[in-house]
Amino acid sequence: MRRIPAPPPLRETTFDLTPEQRYHGARAVASAANDAEDCALLLAVLGLEPEDGIAGPPPRG
Numbered sequence: 001m002r003r004i005p006a007p008p009p010l011r012e013t014t015f016d017l018t019p020e021q022r023y024h025g026a027r028a029v030a031s032a033a034n035d036a037e038d039c040a041l042l043l044a045v046l047g048l049e050p051e052d053g054i055a056g057p058p059p060r061g
Contacts, residue, residue: 019052020060022048022053023052023055023056025046025048025052025053026043026048026049026050026052026053027053029042029043029046029048029053030053
């Protein structure tokens with residue numbers, strides 16, 4: 001039997017989102033979620049917090 005080699009691991013990328021990106025991301029997740037539990041799970045997977053979408057978008061500057 002022929003073995004298929006495992007794909008190489010994905011490179012880990014680390015970067016910080018701006019407060020504006022976090023705000024819009026949290027709002028987009030909340031609008032697409034089926035319910036509060038779904039929203040909380042999606043936010044956690046993306047590394048966002050519910051508070052990221054509450055206060056309003058930070059001023060551009």
